[in-house]
Amino acid sequence: MSEGRYNIQKQYKVDKGMPLDALFQRIDNLKCRRIFEAEIECVEWSYHLVDKEGIKDMKELVREPGLSIFEVNLKRKISPDLLTEVFAGLLQRPMVMVYLCEGELSMGTYVPSGKGNTGKMCSTDFYPYDADRMIEVLDYDIDCGKTIEQIHKRIFATLRQQKRVIMIEKAFERLSKDSAKETFAYEFSYENLERIRRDADFVQSQLRVV
Amino acid sequence: MDNGISRTTAATILNSLKSGVVPRTGLEYITVGRKSEIQALLQDVSIIEQGGAAFRFIEGKYGSGKTFLMHALRNHVMEKNFVVTDVELSVDRRLVGNKGQGLATYRELIRNMATHACPDNGALQLILDKWIGALENEVVQFEGLVPGHEVFDVRVSQKIYKITSSMEERVNGFDFGKVLASYYKGHRTGDMELQKKALRWLCGEYRTRTDAKTDLGVNLIITDENWYDFIKLFADFVVKAGYAGLYVCMDELATLYEIPSRVGREYNYNKLLSVYNDALQGKASHLGIIVSVTKEAMEDPARGVFSFEPLKSRLSESSFEQDGAVQMRDMAAPVIKLSVLNPGEMYVLLEKLAHIHGILYGYTPKLEHDDYIYFLKQQYSRTLEGEEATARDMIKDYITLLNLMQQHQEMPKEKILYAMHI
Structure with missing residues (x-):
């Protein structure tokens, strides 16, 4: 039943909507639960990557340990770190989360590290959804023949790298906007406008032939 | 500042701008942020008034206000008693070409001549008539003769020939003066046909020397090769006719950049070089030329003006400007770079x-x-x-x-x- 995009046997399509009411009931923090209830439109379990081959039915698939890929549609942007943290607590399994909101995309992942440990988490900020910057969950050349654990480690590393790139881009964008704002503030200042008006009047008097 | 704008001017300004074109009048009311550029160009105007010549390139992006600046200057100098003329260069109108494109530019320039009294082009005949009228007035005022007096025509003729013969020492000045004299002869004798022929010749509409020889007794016609000499002669002549000088505006020099063949582009750049040299070496007088060009058409090393080394070496920024010395600009440089309005x-x-x-x-x-x-x-x-x-x-x-x-x-x-x- 494998329907992997890259024909990797380990990837199975699930396409299963998650019961949000039941899921969010398990959030301890009430404020957090309210946020999730208000801002999350739907959560879908899209794919499940498992090491076992030849899985026959969905029942067998969902029971099999592996790497789950979820897609979360948001009404408004929430911090991807918070989302990943809470979903990691709720789902308690190796996972890759794809958050979609206002035409932008963010990704997070959680790598559990045994009982008693918190595991590793990483998530990127939201960025415009385009093919050039799409983070591929699977890369046939790299992932073919690898175990799920190895694939997950590779995804984790890719996300960390991408997180850094996006952070730099956002910071630079902010810097450009700030400098543009500063320029505007000077441009529209009383002193500057007065100077321009004076110069324009002077030019007008020069161009006028009496 | 009290603007004193009439409703007609206000309508012209707003209607033109709404349609995305530069208004023909009232530009002084909406000129903003061009103080140093205008001052530099007005400095040129005063040099031209005093008998000098000036040549400026206005370089800027599309929509940066090149045409606006040219028109503002055109209107100003026209009010200052200059004869102004303009041409928009195009595929059919270049500085030189193998299909008469240079001559077409000249014809357009002559057709678009304008003065304060005739601001909407077609002023050549008016200029000639004003010239003759002014000389007749001189004879009336200073010699006490009245039209119809037996010596009146002789005295006017003497003045006319004095002026036309003074132009003979200029290149092609002999024939130019001879045609002006023919125009006067037509005026004096009531020979409208002769006047028309003289006008046709001055407009560059004679195709063969034989026709010119037969009609006007001159051995020369205006061609692609020599048309610029006649612009210089006109600059001289309009001063003798009582004007302050001739101001020529050429828009869309980018047309030359778009000429597909390298040879064609180089011919045109070579012509541009000779016009530029004439203006700055003092070979022309009472003549101002202002040319608009985009940055790309100017600086492109493969096809732009800078692809022609003699022009590049004359027009490139000095090393002071290139180093970006705190946004200092040398406004006396031949190229005025227009930045977009902030x-x-x-x-x-x-x-x-x-x-x-x-x-x-x-x-x-x-x-x-x-x-x-x-x-x-x-x-x-x-x-x-x-x-x-x-x-x-x-x-x-x-x-x-x-x-x-x-x-x-x-x-x-x-x-x-x-x-x-x-």
């Missing part, structure tokens, strides 16, 4: 346009400081998003906004301002 300058321009709109429709526009800023920020946000917002586009949008506000004065201005889809 937000503050656009703000003042919008204020002026609102004032002009108020004059045209007899109301007081309700726009305030924050409204101008809101409008401009909306416009500049397009640039931040990667879309180039030119002054031309902004002004078109703004005049639409003013129109809507004036037409719906009962509506809160914010409703219109915030509803504008930019």
